[in-house]
Amino acid sequence: MAGKTGGAKVRKPVSEPQKADLIGFYRDMLLIRRFEEKAGQLYGMGLIAGFCHLYIGQEAVVVGVQSILEPDDQVITGYRDHGHMLAAGMTSRGVMAELTGREGGYARGKGGSMHMFSREKNFFGGHGIVGAQVPLGTGLAFSNRYKGTDAVCIAYFGDGASNQGQVYEAFNMASLWKLPVVYVIENNQYAMGTSIARASAETELFKRGISFEIPGEEVDGMDVLAVRKAAAKAVQRARDGDGPYILEMKTYRYRGHSMSDPAKYRTREEVQDVREHRDPIEMLKKKLLDAKHVTEDDLKKIEAEVREIVNDSAQFAQDSPEPDPAELWTDVLVESR
């Protein structure tokens, strides 16, 4: 992340994570959390507007999955996308400046929180229409197959999106044509304010592929190592040409659906319980300390380094100017001549 854990990796087999990997995961999750807290703060100050969906609580999912991807694999997700962009190696500065709608943002301020892209990092959005990323990601997988590469597309979506019809249209074609796509369902238990039990007849979402012959499994989405292990298997399967796979990540978001969500649909105790007992960052921290991979001092250093990156990006996002008025008219069409 931010150039620290990226870089070329040996393609298969995915190795057991070493000490440096574990520390990297910790740092990456912490960066996402601190980044999101800062985004929330900037939102509160009126510097970020519109919809702003924070990823706090779900960090282990994206960090675990991204840890086994190759640079040419593609990633696509919905609107709760800041964590995915950071994990895909996009810069905190570019993401934060897009949140503030400034020239230094990934879309020069024209996309905002829900619509950000990086061709360079193979991050294909950032899509604001719930579920749209599923057929789009399946199409990216189709392009891999067509071009004869062994790249895999990861399509992330939530428990809410899993009730959209287009998801199943995509499932059908992906399985029919054995496309190299892994569907990662981030089941954070609430589709906006509606709990999964109130919205889904079948709440075990990993079973949603059964009628399309897509296998799936439930994964503890709060445990970055469990996520990594499951993702490694699913991605390898897709890479080998055996078709799509569904990973249902059981996770939890601590914050509201968006910044303007009063979160009256769940109790504070419920949130607090997850924070205290299942927090992905705290759990990994404990593992690192127990195994004596790090000392408290090491952790403080990481914390300081992360904070520096986040503060720097917040400063950049405020200092970067608003886009030039001429930007209003650019990028509507690609001029062919």
Place this chain on the structure above:
Amino acid sequence: MTDILMPALSPTMEEGKLAKWLVKEGDTVKPGDVIAEIETDKATMEVEAVDEGVISKLMVEAGTEGVKVNAIIAQLSAEGEAPKPKANGKAKAAKVDAPPQAVAETPAVEAKAKNDGHRLRAPEQKVAAAEGLHDPTLPEGVTYKKTAVRDALRDAIAEEMRRDERVFLMGEEVGQYQGAYKVSRGLLEEFGDRRVIDTPITEYGFAGLGVGAAFGGLRPIVEFMTFNFAMQAIDHIINSAAKTLYMSGGQMGCPIVFRGPNGAASRVGAQHSQDYSAWYGHVPGLKVLAPYDAADAKGLLKAAIRDPNPVVFLEHELMYGVEFDVPEVEDFVLPIGKARIRREGTDVTLVAHSRMVKFALDAAEELAGIGIEAEVIDLRSLRPLDTETVIESVKKTNRIVCCEEGWRFFGVGAEIAAAVVEHAFDYLDAPPLRVAQKDVPLPYAANLERLSLPNAQDIVEAAKKVCYRETE
């Protein structure tokens, strides 16, 4: 010392009530700890600490109403041993107008550089300039071949697939069945099932999959059996294909063609008979083409497939079997955005596209018999729209009738009439008139269907009206 500010729950919130403190002075907090609750008339929210430190002072008492957003509500002092990063969250008052300054790191540099050469100029108040766009000059002694529109379309697809490996065709029944309207006849045999792909009946899904494939570097041609079924897919056509280039600051082009028959067929009732010209013509980020004859169908479809943008290509079922002369030249590509004057005239301008061009030409013939010389403009491209050709014509004829097969409400004719009024008001000798489908869903009964759809006679009557001639 770090100031903790009153946060906004929404972009419109100006003040709120600090309902409750959940910490007291001297408490140590870390990021994510809930420190207070605030309320507005709409919601209650928790305020979380963003920085680590000790609450040194609570500045606003619990229960205080009308606390302004960004007012300092508490102060936090950093813990002694915590390393203090240089920009440590010194909360600044919200300033939306940050001073412009050099950008040290711009992630979109590459994309920006790529697009610098071709910024769009603000076209809003200008007549769309189709200057410089010309149909290719055909060589002397060129021969023509009688070709049905469906075969001209097939030839265009086949030629482009031979030319560019990235081009593929997908849709319902395009392969083994040879196309519901036989447009893709022979393509499966020539290109195989890797490039001619039969999809399940799943418009929303395969439209999205096609857009994803375009993002992935391919050049999909997505066939809808009819554009009526594309309503299920319109979300991807507009939200995913048309808007993403803009939302990505120029990074994510989407070279894709959505094509298929549009408009009324024959006796298939309301759900299978609708003209979507105005629907797609409305959307920035799309190009929209609606050719009339076989040569234009071929030349424009080839241009559409080569275009780096999403193109909606509206064909007409009732035109598929009609034969026209197509020039026998290699690589016949037409410019997108240029209307064609199909018949020159001095007394009234008739503007039409797709199958309505036929009715406009028939009407012009009849009008000539009573001494009215009509100029017939075939728009060919609806977005970009060649308003310039239309306006130049009106400056000559001083009268215009806009013809379209779709409903008149918010339609193509309305757009053209508005452009003419805006840019050639002083030249008009009569108010612009529109000929369009009656404002009802298309009926099934033969007589009612006839009454609903516009025809040559309707155009003749409208032309006579703007020429102030006796009408029937």
